Amino acid sequence: xxxxxxxxxxxEVEMQTQALRKIALWKNCAIAVSTxxxxxxxxxxxxxxxxSLFCILGIVIMAVGLFxxxxxxxxxxxxxxNVEKMLVVLKGE
Numbered sequence: 001x002x003x004x005x006x007x008x009x010x011x012e013v014e015m016q017t018q019a020l021r022k023i024a025l026w027k028n029c030a031i032a033v034s035t036x037x038x039x040x041x042x043x044x045x046x047x048x049x050x051x052s053l054f055c056i057l058g059i060v061i062m063a064v065g066l067f068x069x070x071x072x073x074x075x076x077x078x079x080x081x082n083v084e085k086m087l088v089v090l091k092g093e
Contacts, residue, residue, distance in 0.1 A: 006090065013086050020079045023072060030069035037062030 001009075041058030044051045 001089075009086055009090055013083055013090070016079060016083050016086075020076060020083070023076055023079065027069055027072040027076065030065050030072055032065075034062050034065030034069060037065055 037058045037060070039058070040054050041062060044054030044056075044058055
């Protein structure tokens with residue numbers, strides 16, 4: 001691997017690491033949305049006004065947040081694996 005390829009690969013590792021940090025923030029947002037859904041579900045079960053509306057809304061919001069969190073987590077896992085592979089190539093040469 002020549003110097004230009006090495007420089008390009010190290011820049012790519014840095015850019016992907018920054019992207020993974022941003023994606024991790026999105027994962028935290030998805031978890032927060034799921035938590036809000038859980039709070040709405042609890043409010044519906046606990047007997048707040050319009051119980052069925054809060055229950056249904058809470059379940060939907062919680063499910064969407066959970067689904068998004070799982071998909072984002074899968075992307076993070078694959079992204080980290082990709083960065084690790086690039087680092088192995090950089091260290092190996």
